[in-house]
Amino acid sequence: MLPERYRAGRHVLGVAAGALLAVTAAGCGGGGGKPPAKVGTPAPSVSSSAPVKPLARSVPSRLRIPKLNINSPIMKLGLNADHTIQVPPLSKPNMTGWWDGGPTPGEKGASVILGHNVGNGRPSVFEKLGTLKPGDTVQVTRANGSVATFQITKLEQIPKSRFPTQKVYGKLPYPGIRLITCGGRFDASWGHHVDNIIAYGKLVNGT
Template sequence: MTGSGHRALGLAAAALTVTGAVLVGTGVLPPATPPAPPQAVEASHPSRGRTPETGSRSAAPVLPRSEPRRLDVPRIGVHVPLSRLGLNADGTVQVPPVDRPEQAGWYARGYTPGERGAAVILGHVDGDGRRGVFHDLGRLRRGDTVSVTRADGSVATFVVQSVEQVPKSRFPSQRVYGPLDHAGLRLVTCGGGFDRQTGHYRDNVIVYARLA
């Protein structure tokens, strides 16, 4: 990870707290409320400032840096190619086009899936009057698998450690974008109640996973 890459991660951590609402899509009231994880609100105690992943890290596997090409989440039927996301001119995190809610994107100024660190993939919960790629993200449970096919031909398989739903005003930036001593993956979308006045969801749903 270059120095500029680490700085970009810091920008992202600050920016996503503000821009998470953009992940809702077009602001049109969705046809159905997205599913929420059990015990959704702050189940992993954000005030402690640590990731909700568990297990020994003494022999944690890692892979060399290689960009992701495809995401597969069998439990919720997600099998999609991945686009590259960066930062907008104002320093906020880019998201996939709102008129293409079926797309997911990898934050390319961060870590690659399988590399030591937190790789981040973002997707819409809905958009353009349709369900988004991460509409059912809240259905994932501990022990579910997430696979990422990489440019070098390898497949990085992650095991879900926890799923949480948190208010956007308390987005856990450090736990999503902060450094790790192992290879982690975060999937991020919107969730919770839909605010008709602002046209945005009030919460974020975040999946924390660890390289198997």
């Protein structure tokens, strides 16, 4: 069994929270954690010889990652009653989810998209997220018909007990994206994978 939702960070929407805490369920939605109510120090900036102008806000509708043959619909994710981030339904393994409390993909800031790696014993949309490499591209189609293209800059596998809340949700001086799922060793005693896989990217084109 894998965890469906997690808590991370110190605060979310003004409500205090503890360290990362898993809740056992039937799938892994990525461990997006609890976004902080306030963000402090910005995440490290990414240098670019030709910065891309941020796009206007527009809700995402579809995620494409050519290298992984991913063509996934995107749903909105809000917060559960306990202020953990919702996850896509396990009954739809190809579904990804965008946290609607943050920037839309292409806006200035960190846009967060979650996906299962395994659900109900079946491979899911982000099963191979950990095989991405810097330079790979991610395309997000938005409600206004525009497409935001991101380039992966870094891939990180990190224990869920050390979920990098600030780096994932912190302020950015550029339009960025974070793709999150579960990974690492499966801990049968706990019932889930012990790590998160996080792909970081920056906007390189908006059409």
